Amino acid sequence: MDRREFLERFAAAALAPTLGRQDAANEWGSRVFDLHFHLRPQPASNLAHLDGAGVTKANLLTRAGALEQVKAVQAAAPGRFTWFSSYDVTSADAEPVLKQAVKNGAQGFGEMKFHVAADGPELRRMYALAADLQVPILIHFQEVDHVANEGTWATGYAKTFESVLKAYPRTTFIGHADAFWANVSADYHNEAVYPTGPIKRGGVTDRWLGDYANLFADMSAVSGSNALSRDPEFTADFLKRHQDKLLFGSDCSCSDGHGTGYNNPAAPRMAGKCVARETLTVLKRSTSPVVLQKIVWGNAHRLLRIPT
Ligand SMILES: [Zn+2]
Numbered sequence: 001m002d003r004r005e006f007l008e009r010f011a012a013a014a015l016a017p018t019l020g021r022q023d024a025a026n027e028w029g030s031r032v033f034d035l036h037f038h039l040r041p042q043p044a045s046n047l048a049h050l051d052g053a054g055v056t057k058a059n060l061l062t063r064a065g066a067l068e069q070v071k072a073v074q075a076a077a078p079g080r081f082t083w084f085s086s087y088d089v090t091s092a093d094a095e096p097v098l099k100q101a102v103k104n105g106a107q108g109f110g111e112m113k114f115h116v117a118a119d120g121p122e123l124r125r126m127y128a129l130a131a132d133l134q135v136p137i138l139i140h141f142q143e144v145d146h147v148a149n150e151g152t153w154a155t156g157y158a159k160t161f162e163s164v165l166k167a168y169p170r171t172t173f174i175g176h177a178d179a180f181w182a183n184v185s186a187d188y189h190n191e192a193v194y195p196t197g198p199i200k201r202g203g204v205t206d207r208w209l210g211d212y213a214n215l216f217a218d219m220s221a222v223s224g225s226n227a228l229s230r231d232p233e234f235t236a237d238f239l240k241r242h243q244d245k246l247l248f249g250s251d252c253s254c255s256d257g258h259g260t261g262y263n264n265p266a267a268p269r270m271a272g273k274c275v276a277r278e279t280l281t282v283l284k285r286s287t288s289p290v291v292l293q294k295i296v297w298g299n300a301h302r303l304l305r306i307p308t
């Protein structure tokens with residue numbers, strides 16, 4: 001769709017009642033910032049998910065080339081959307097393209113989800129660039145297929161990422177996805193997509209969040225929700241210890257913020273549920289109002305330097 005068509009559709013959508021600004025404070029006990037929200041092609045559907053799930057603001061994860069769409073969404077709902085940009089890290093022009101995205105207003109790199117090693121040359125130049133531009137980089141780590149031959153992303157996390165955290169102290173890393181969250185437990189060895197059962201203390205993700213000031217955690221997707229749902233005692237302690245490093249996100253693909261259309265073949269228990277609502281529910285019952293407010297609102301504003 002071209003720019004005019006996009007804006008016309010958006011103008012039509014703006015008349016829909018779902019666009020009313022919603023005060024989410026009553027539902028979750030805090031305003032909510034969704035760090036991990038993939039830009040949707042139909043403009044109104046972005047707001048439908050926020051309003052349905054009781055989310056105040058969201059960070060749009062986009063691919064390079066989406067600037068006009070981002071601007072239109074921001075113009076229709078002022079103050080409710082920030083954005084990150086991603087680009088193929090194996091491409092020779094990745095650096096200038098991402099640099100331009102930041103000039104255009106992108107506040108981070110992401111989602112970086114590519115079939116390369118976490119400590120390989122392609123991502124290393126992105127880590128360096130993120131430090132130079134002073135923007136965070138959000139990475140999808142995954143080692144186990146959801147469906148046959150799906151492939152792996154930013155591989156080697158548990159074995160090699162500590163060396164990256166050490167080598168790039170000026171880079172702000174935001175970890176996300178299956179391998180990142182499964183490794184809160186010390187007994188994980190890539191044997192399951194979403195491991196279940198009690199968490200064995202001392203997993204690398206838990207340790208590194210404590211040891212490295214430059215590592216933050218994106219709690220989105222089934223991976224984040226699953227990790228928080230395994231072991232209530234662990235969860236309460238984890239949220240308390242890392243209360244300044246955790247960032248709420250949904251990565252939910254349901255249409256309405258109530259679970260319609262959500263289907264993840266690797267997580268049948270989540271079918272028909274909204275990931276945002278599932279995770280917010282666990283967070284709300286697992287921690288204090290003060291810590292909750294940091295995790296779902298304050299931390300993201302601080303990290304992205306957005307006035308609250
Ligand atoms: Zn992801």
Ligand SMILES: [Zn+2]
Pocket residue numbers: 049053250252253254255256257258259273274275276277
């Ligand atoms: Zn949802």
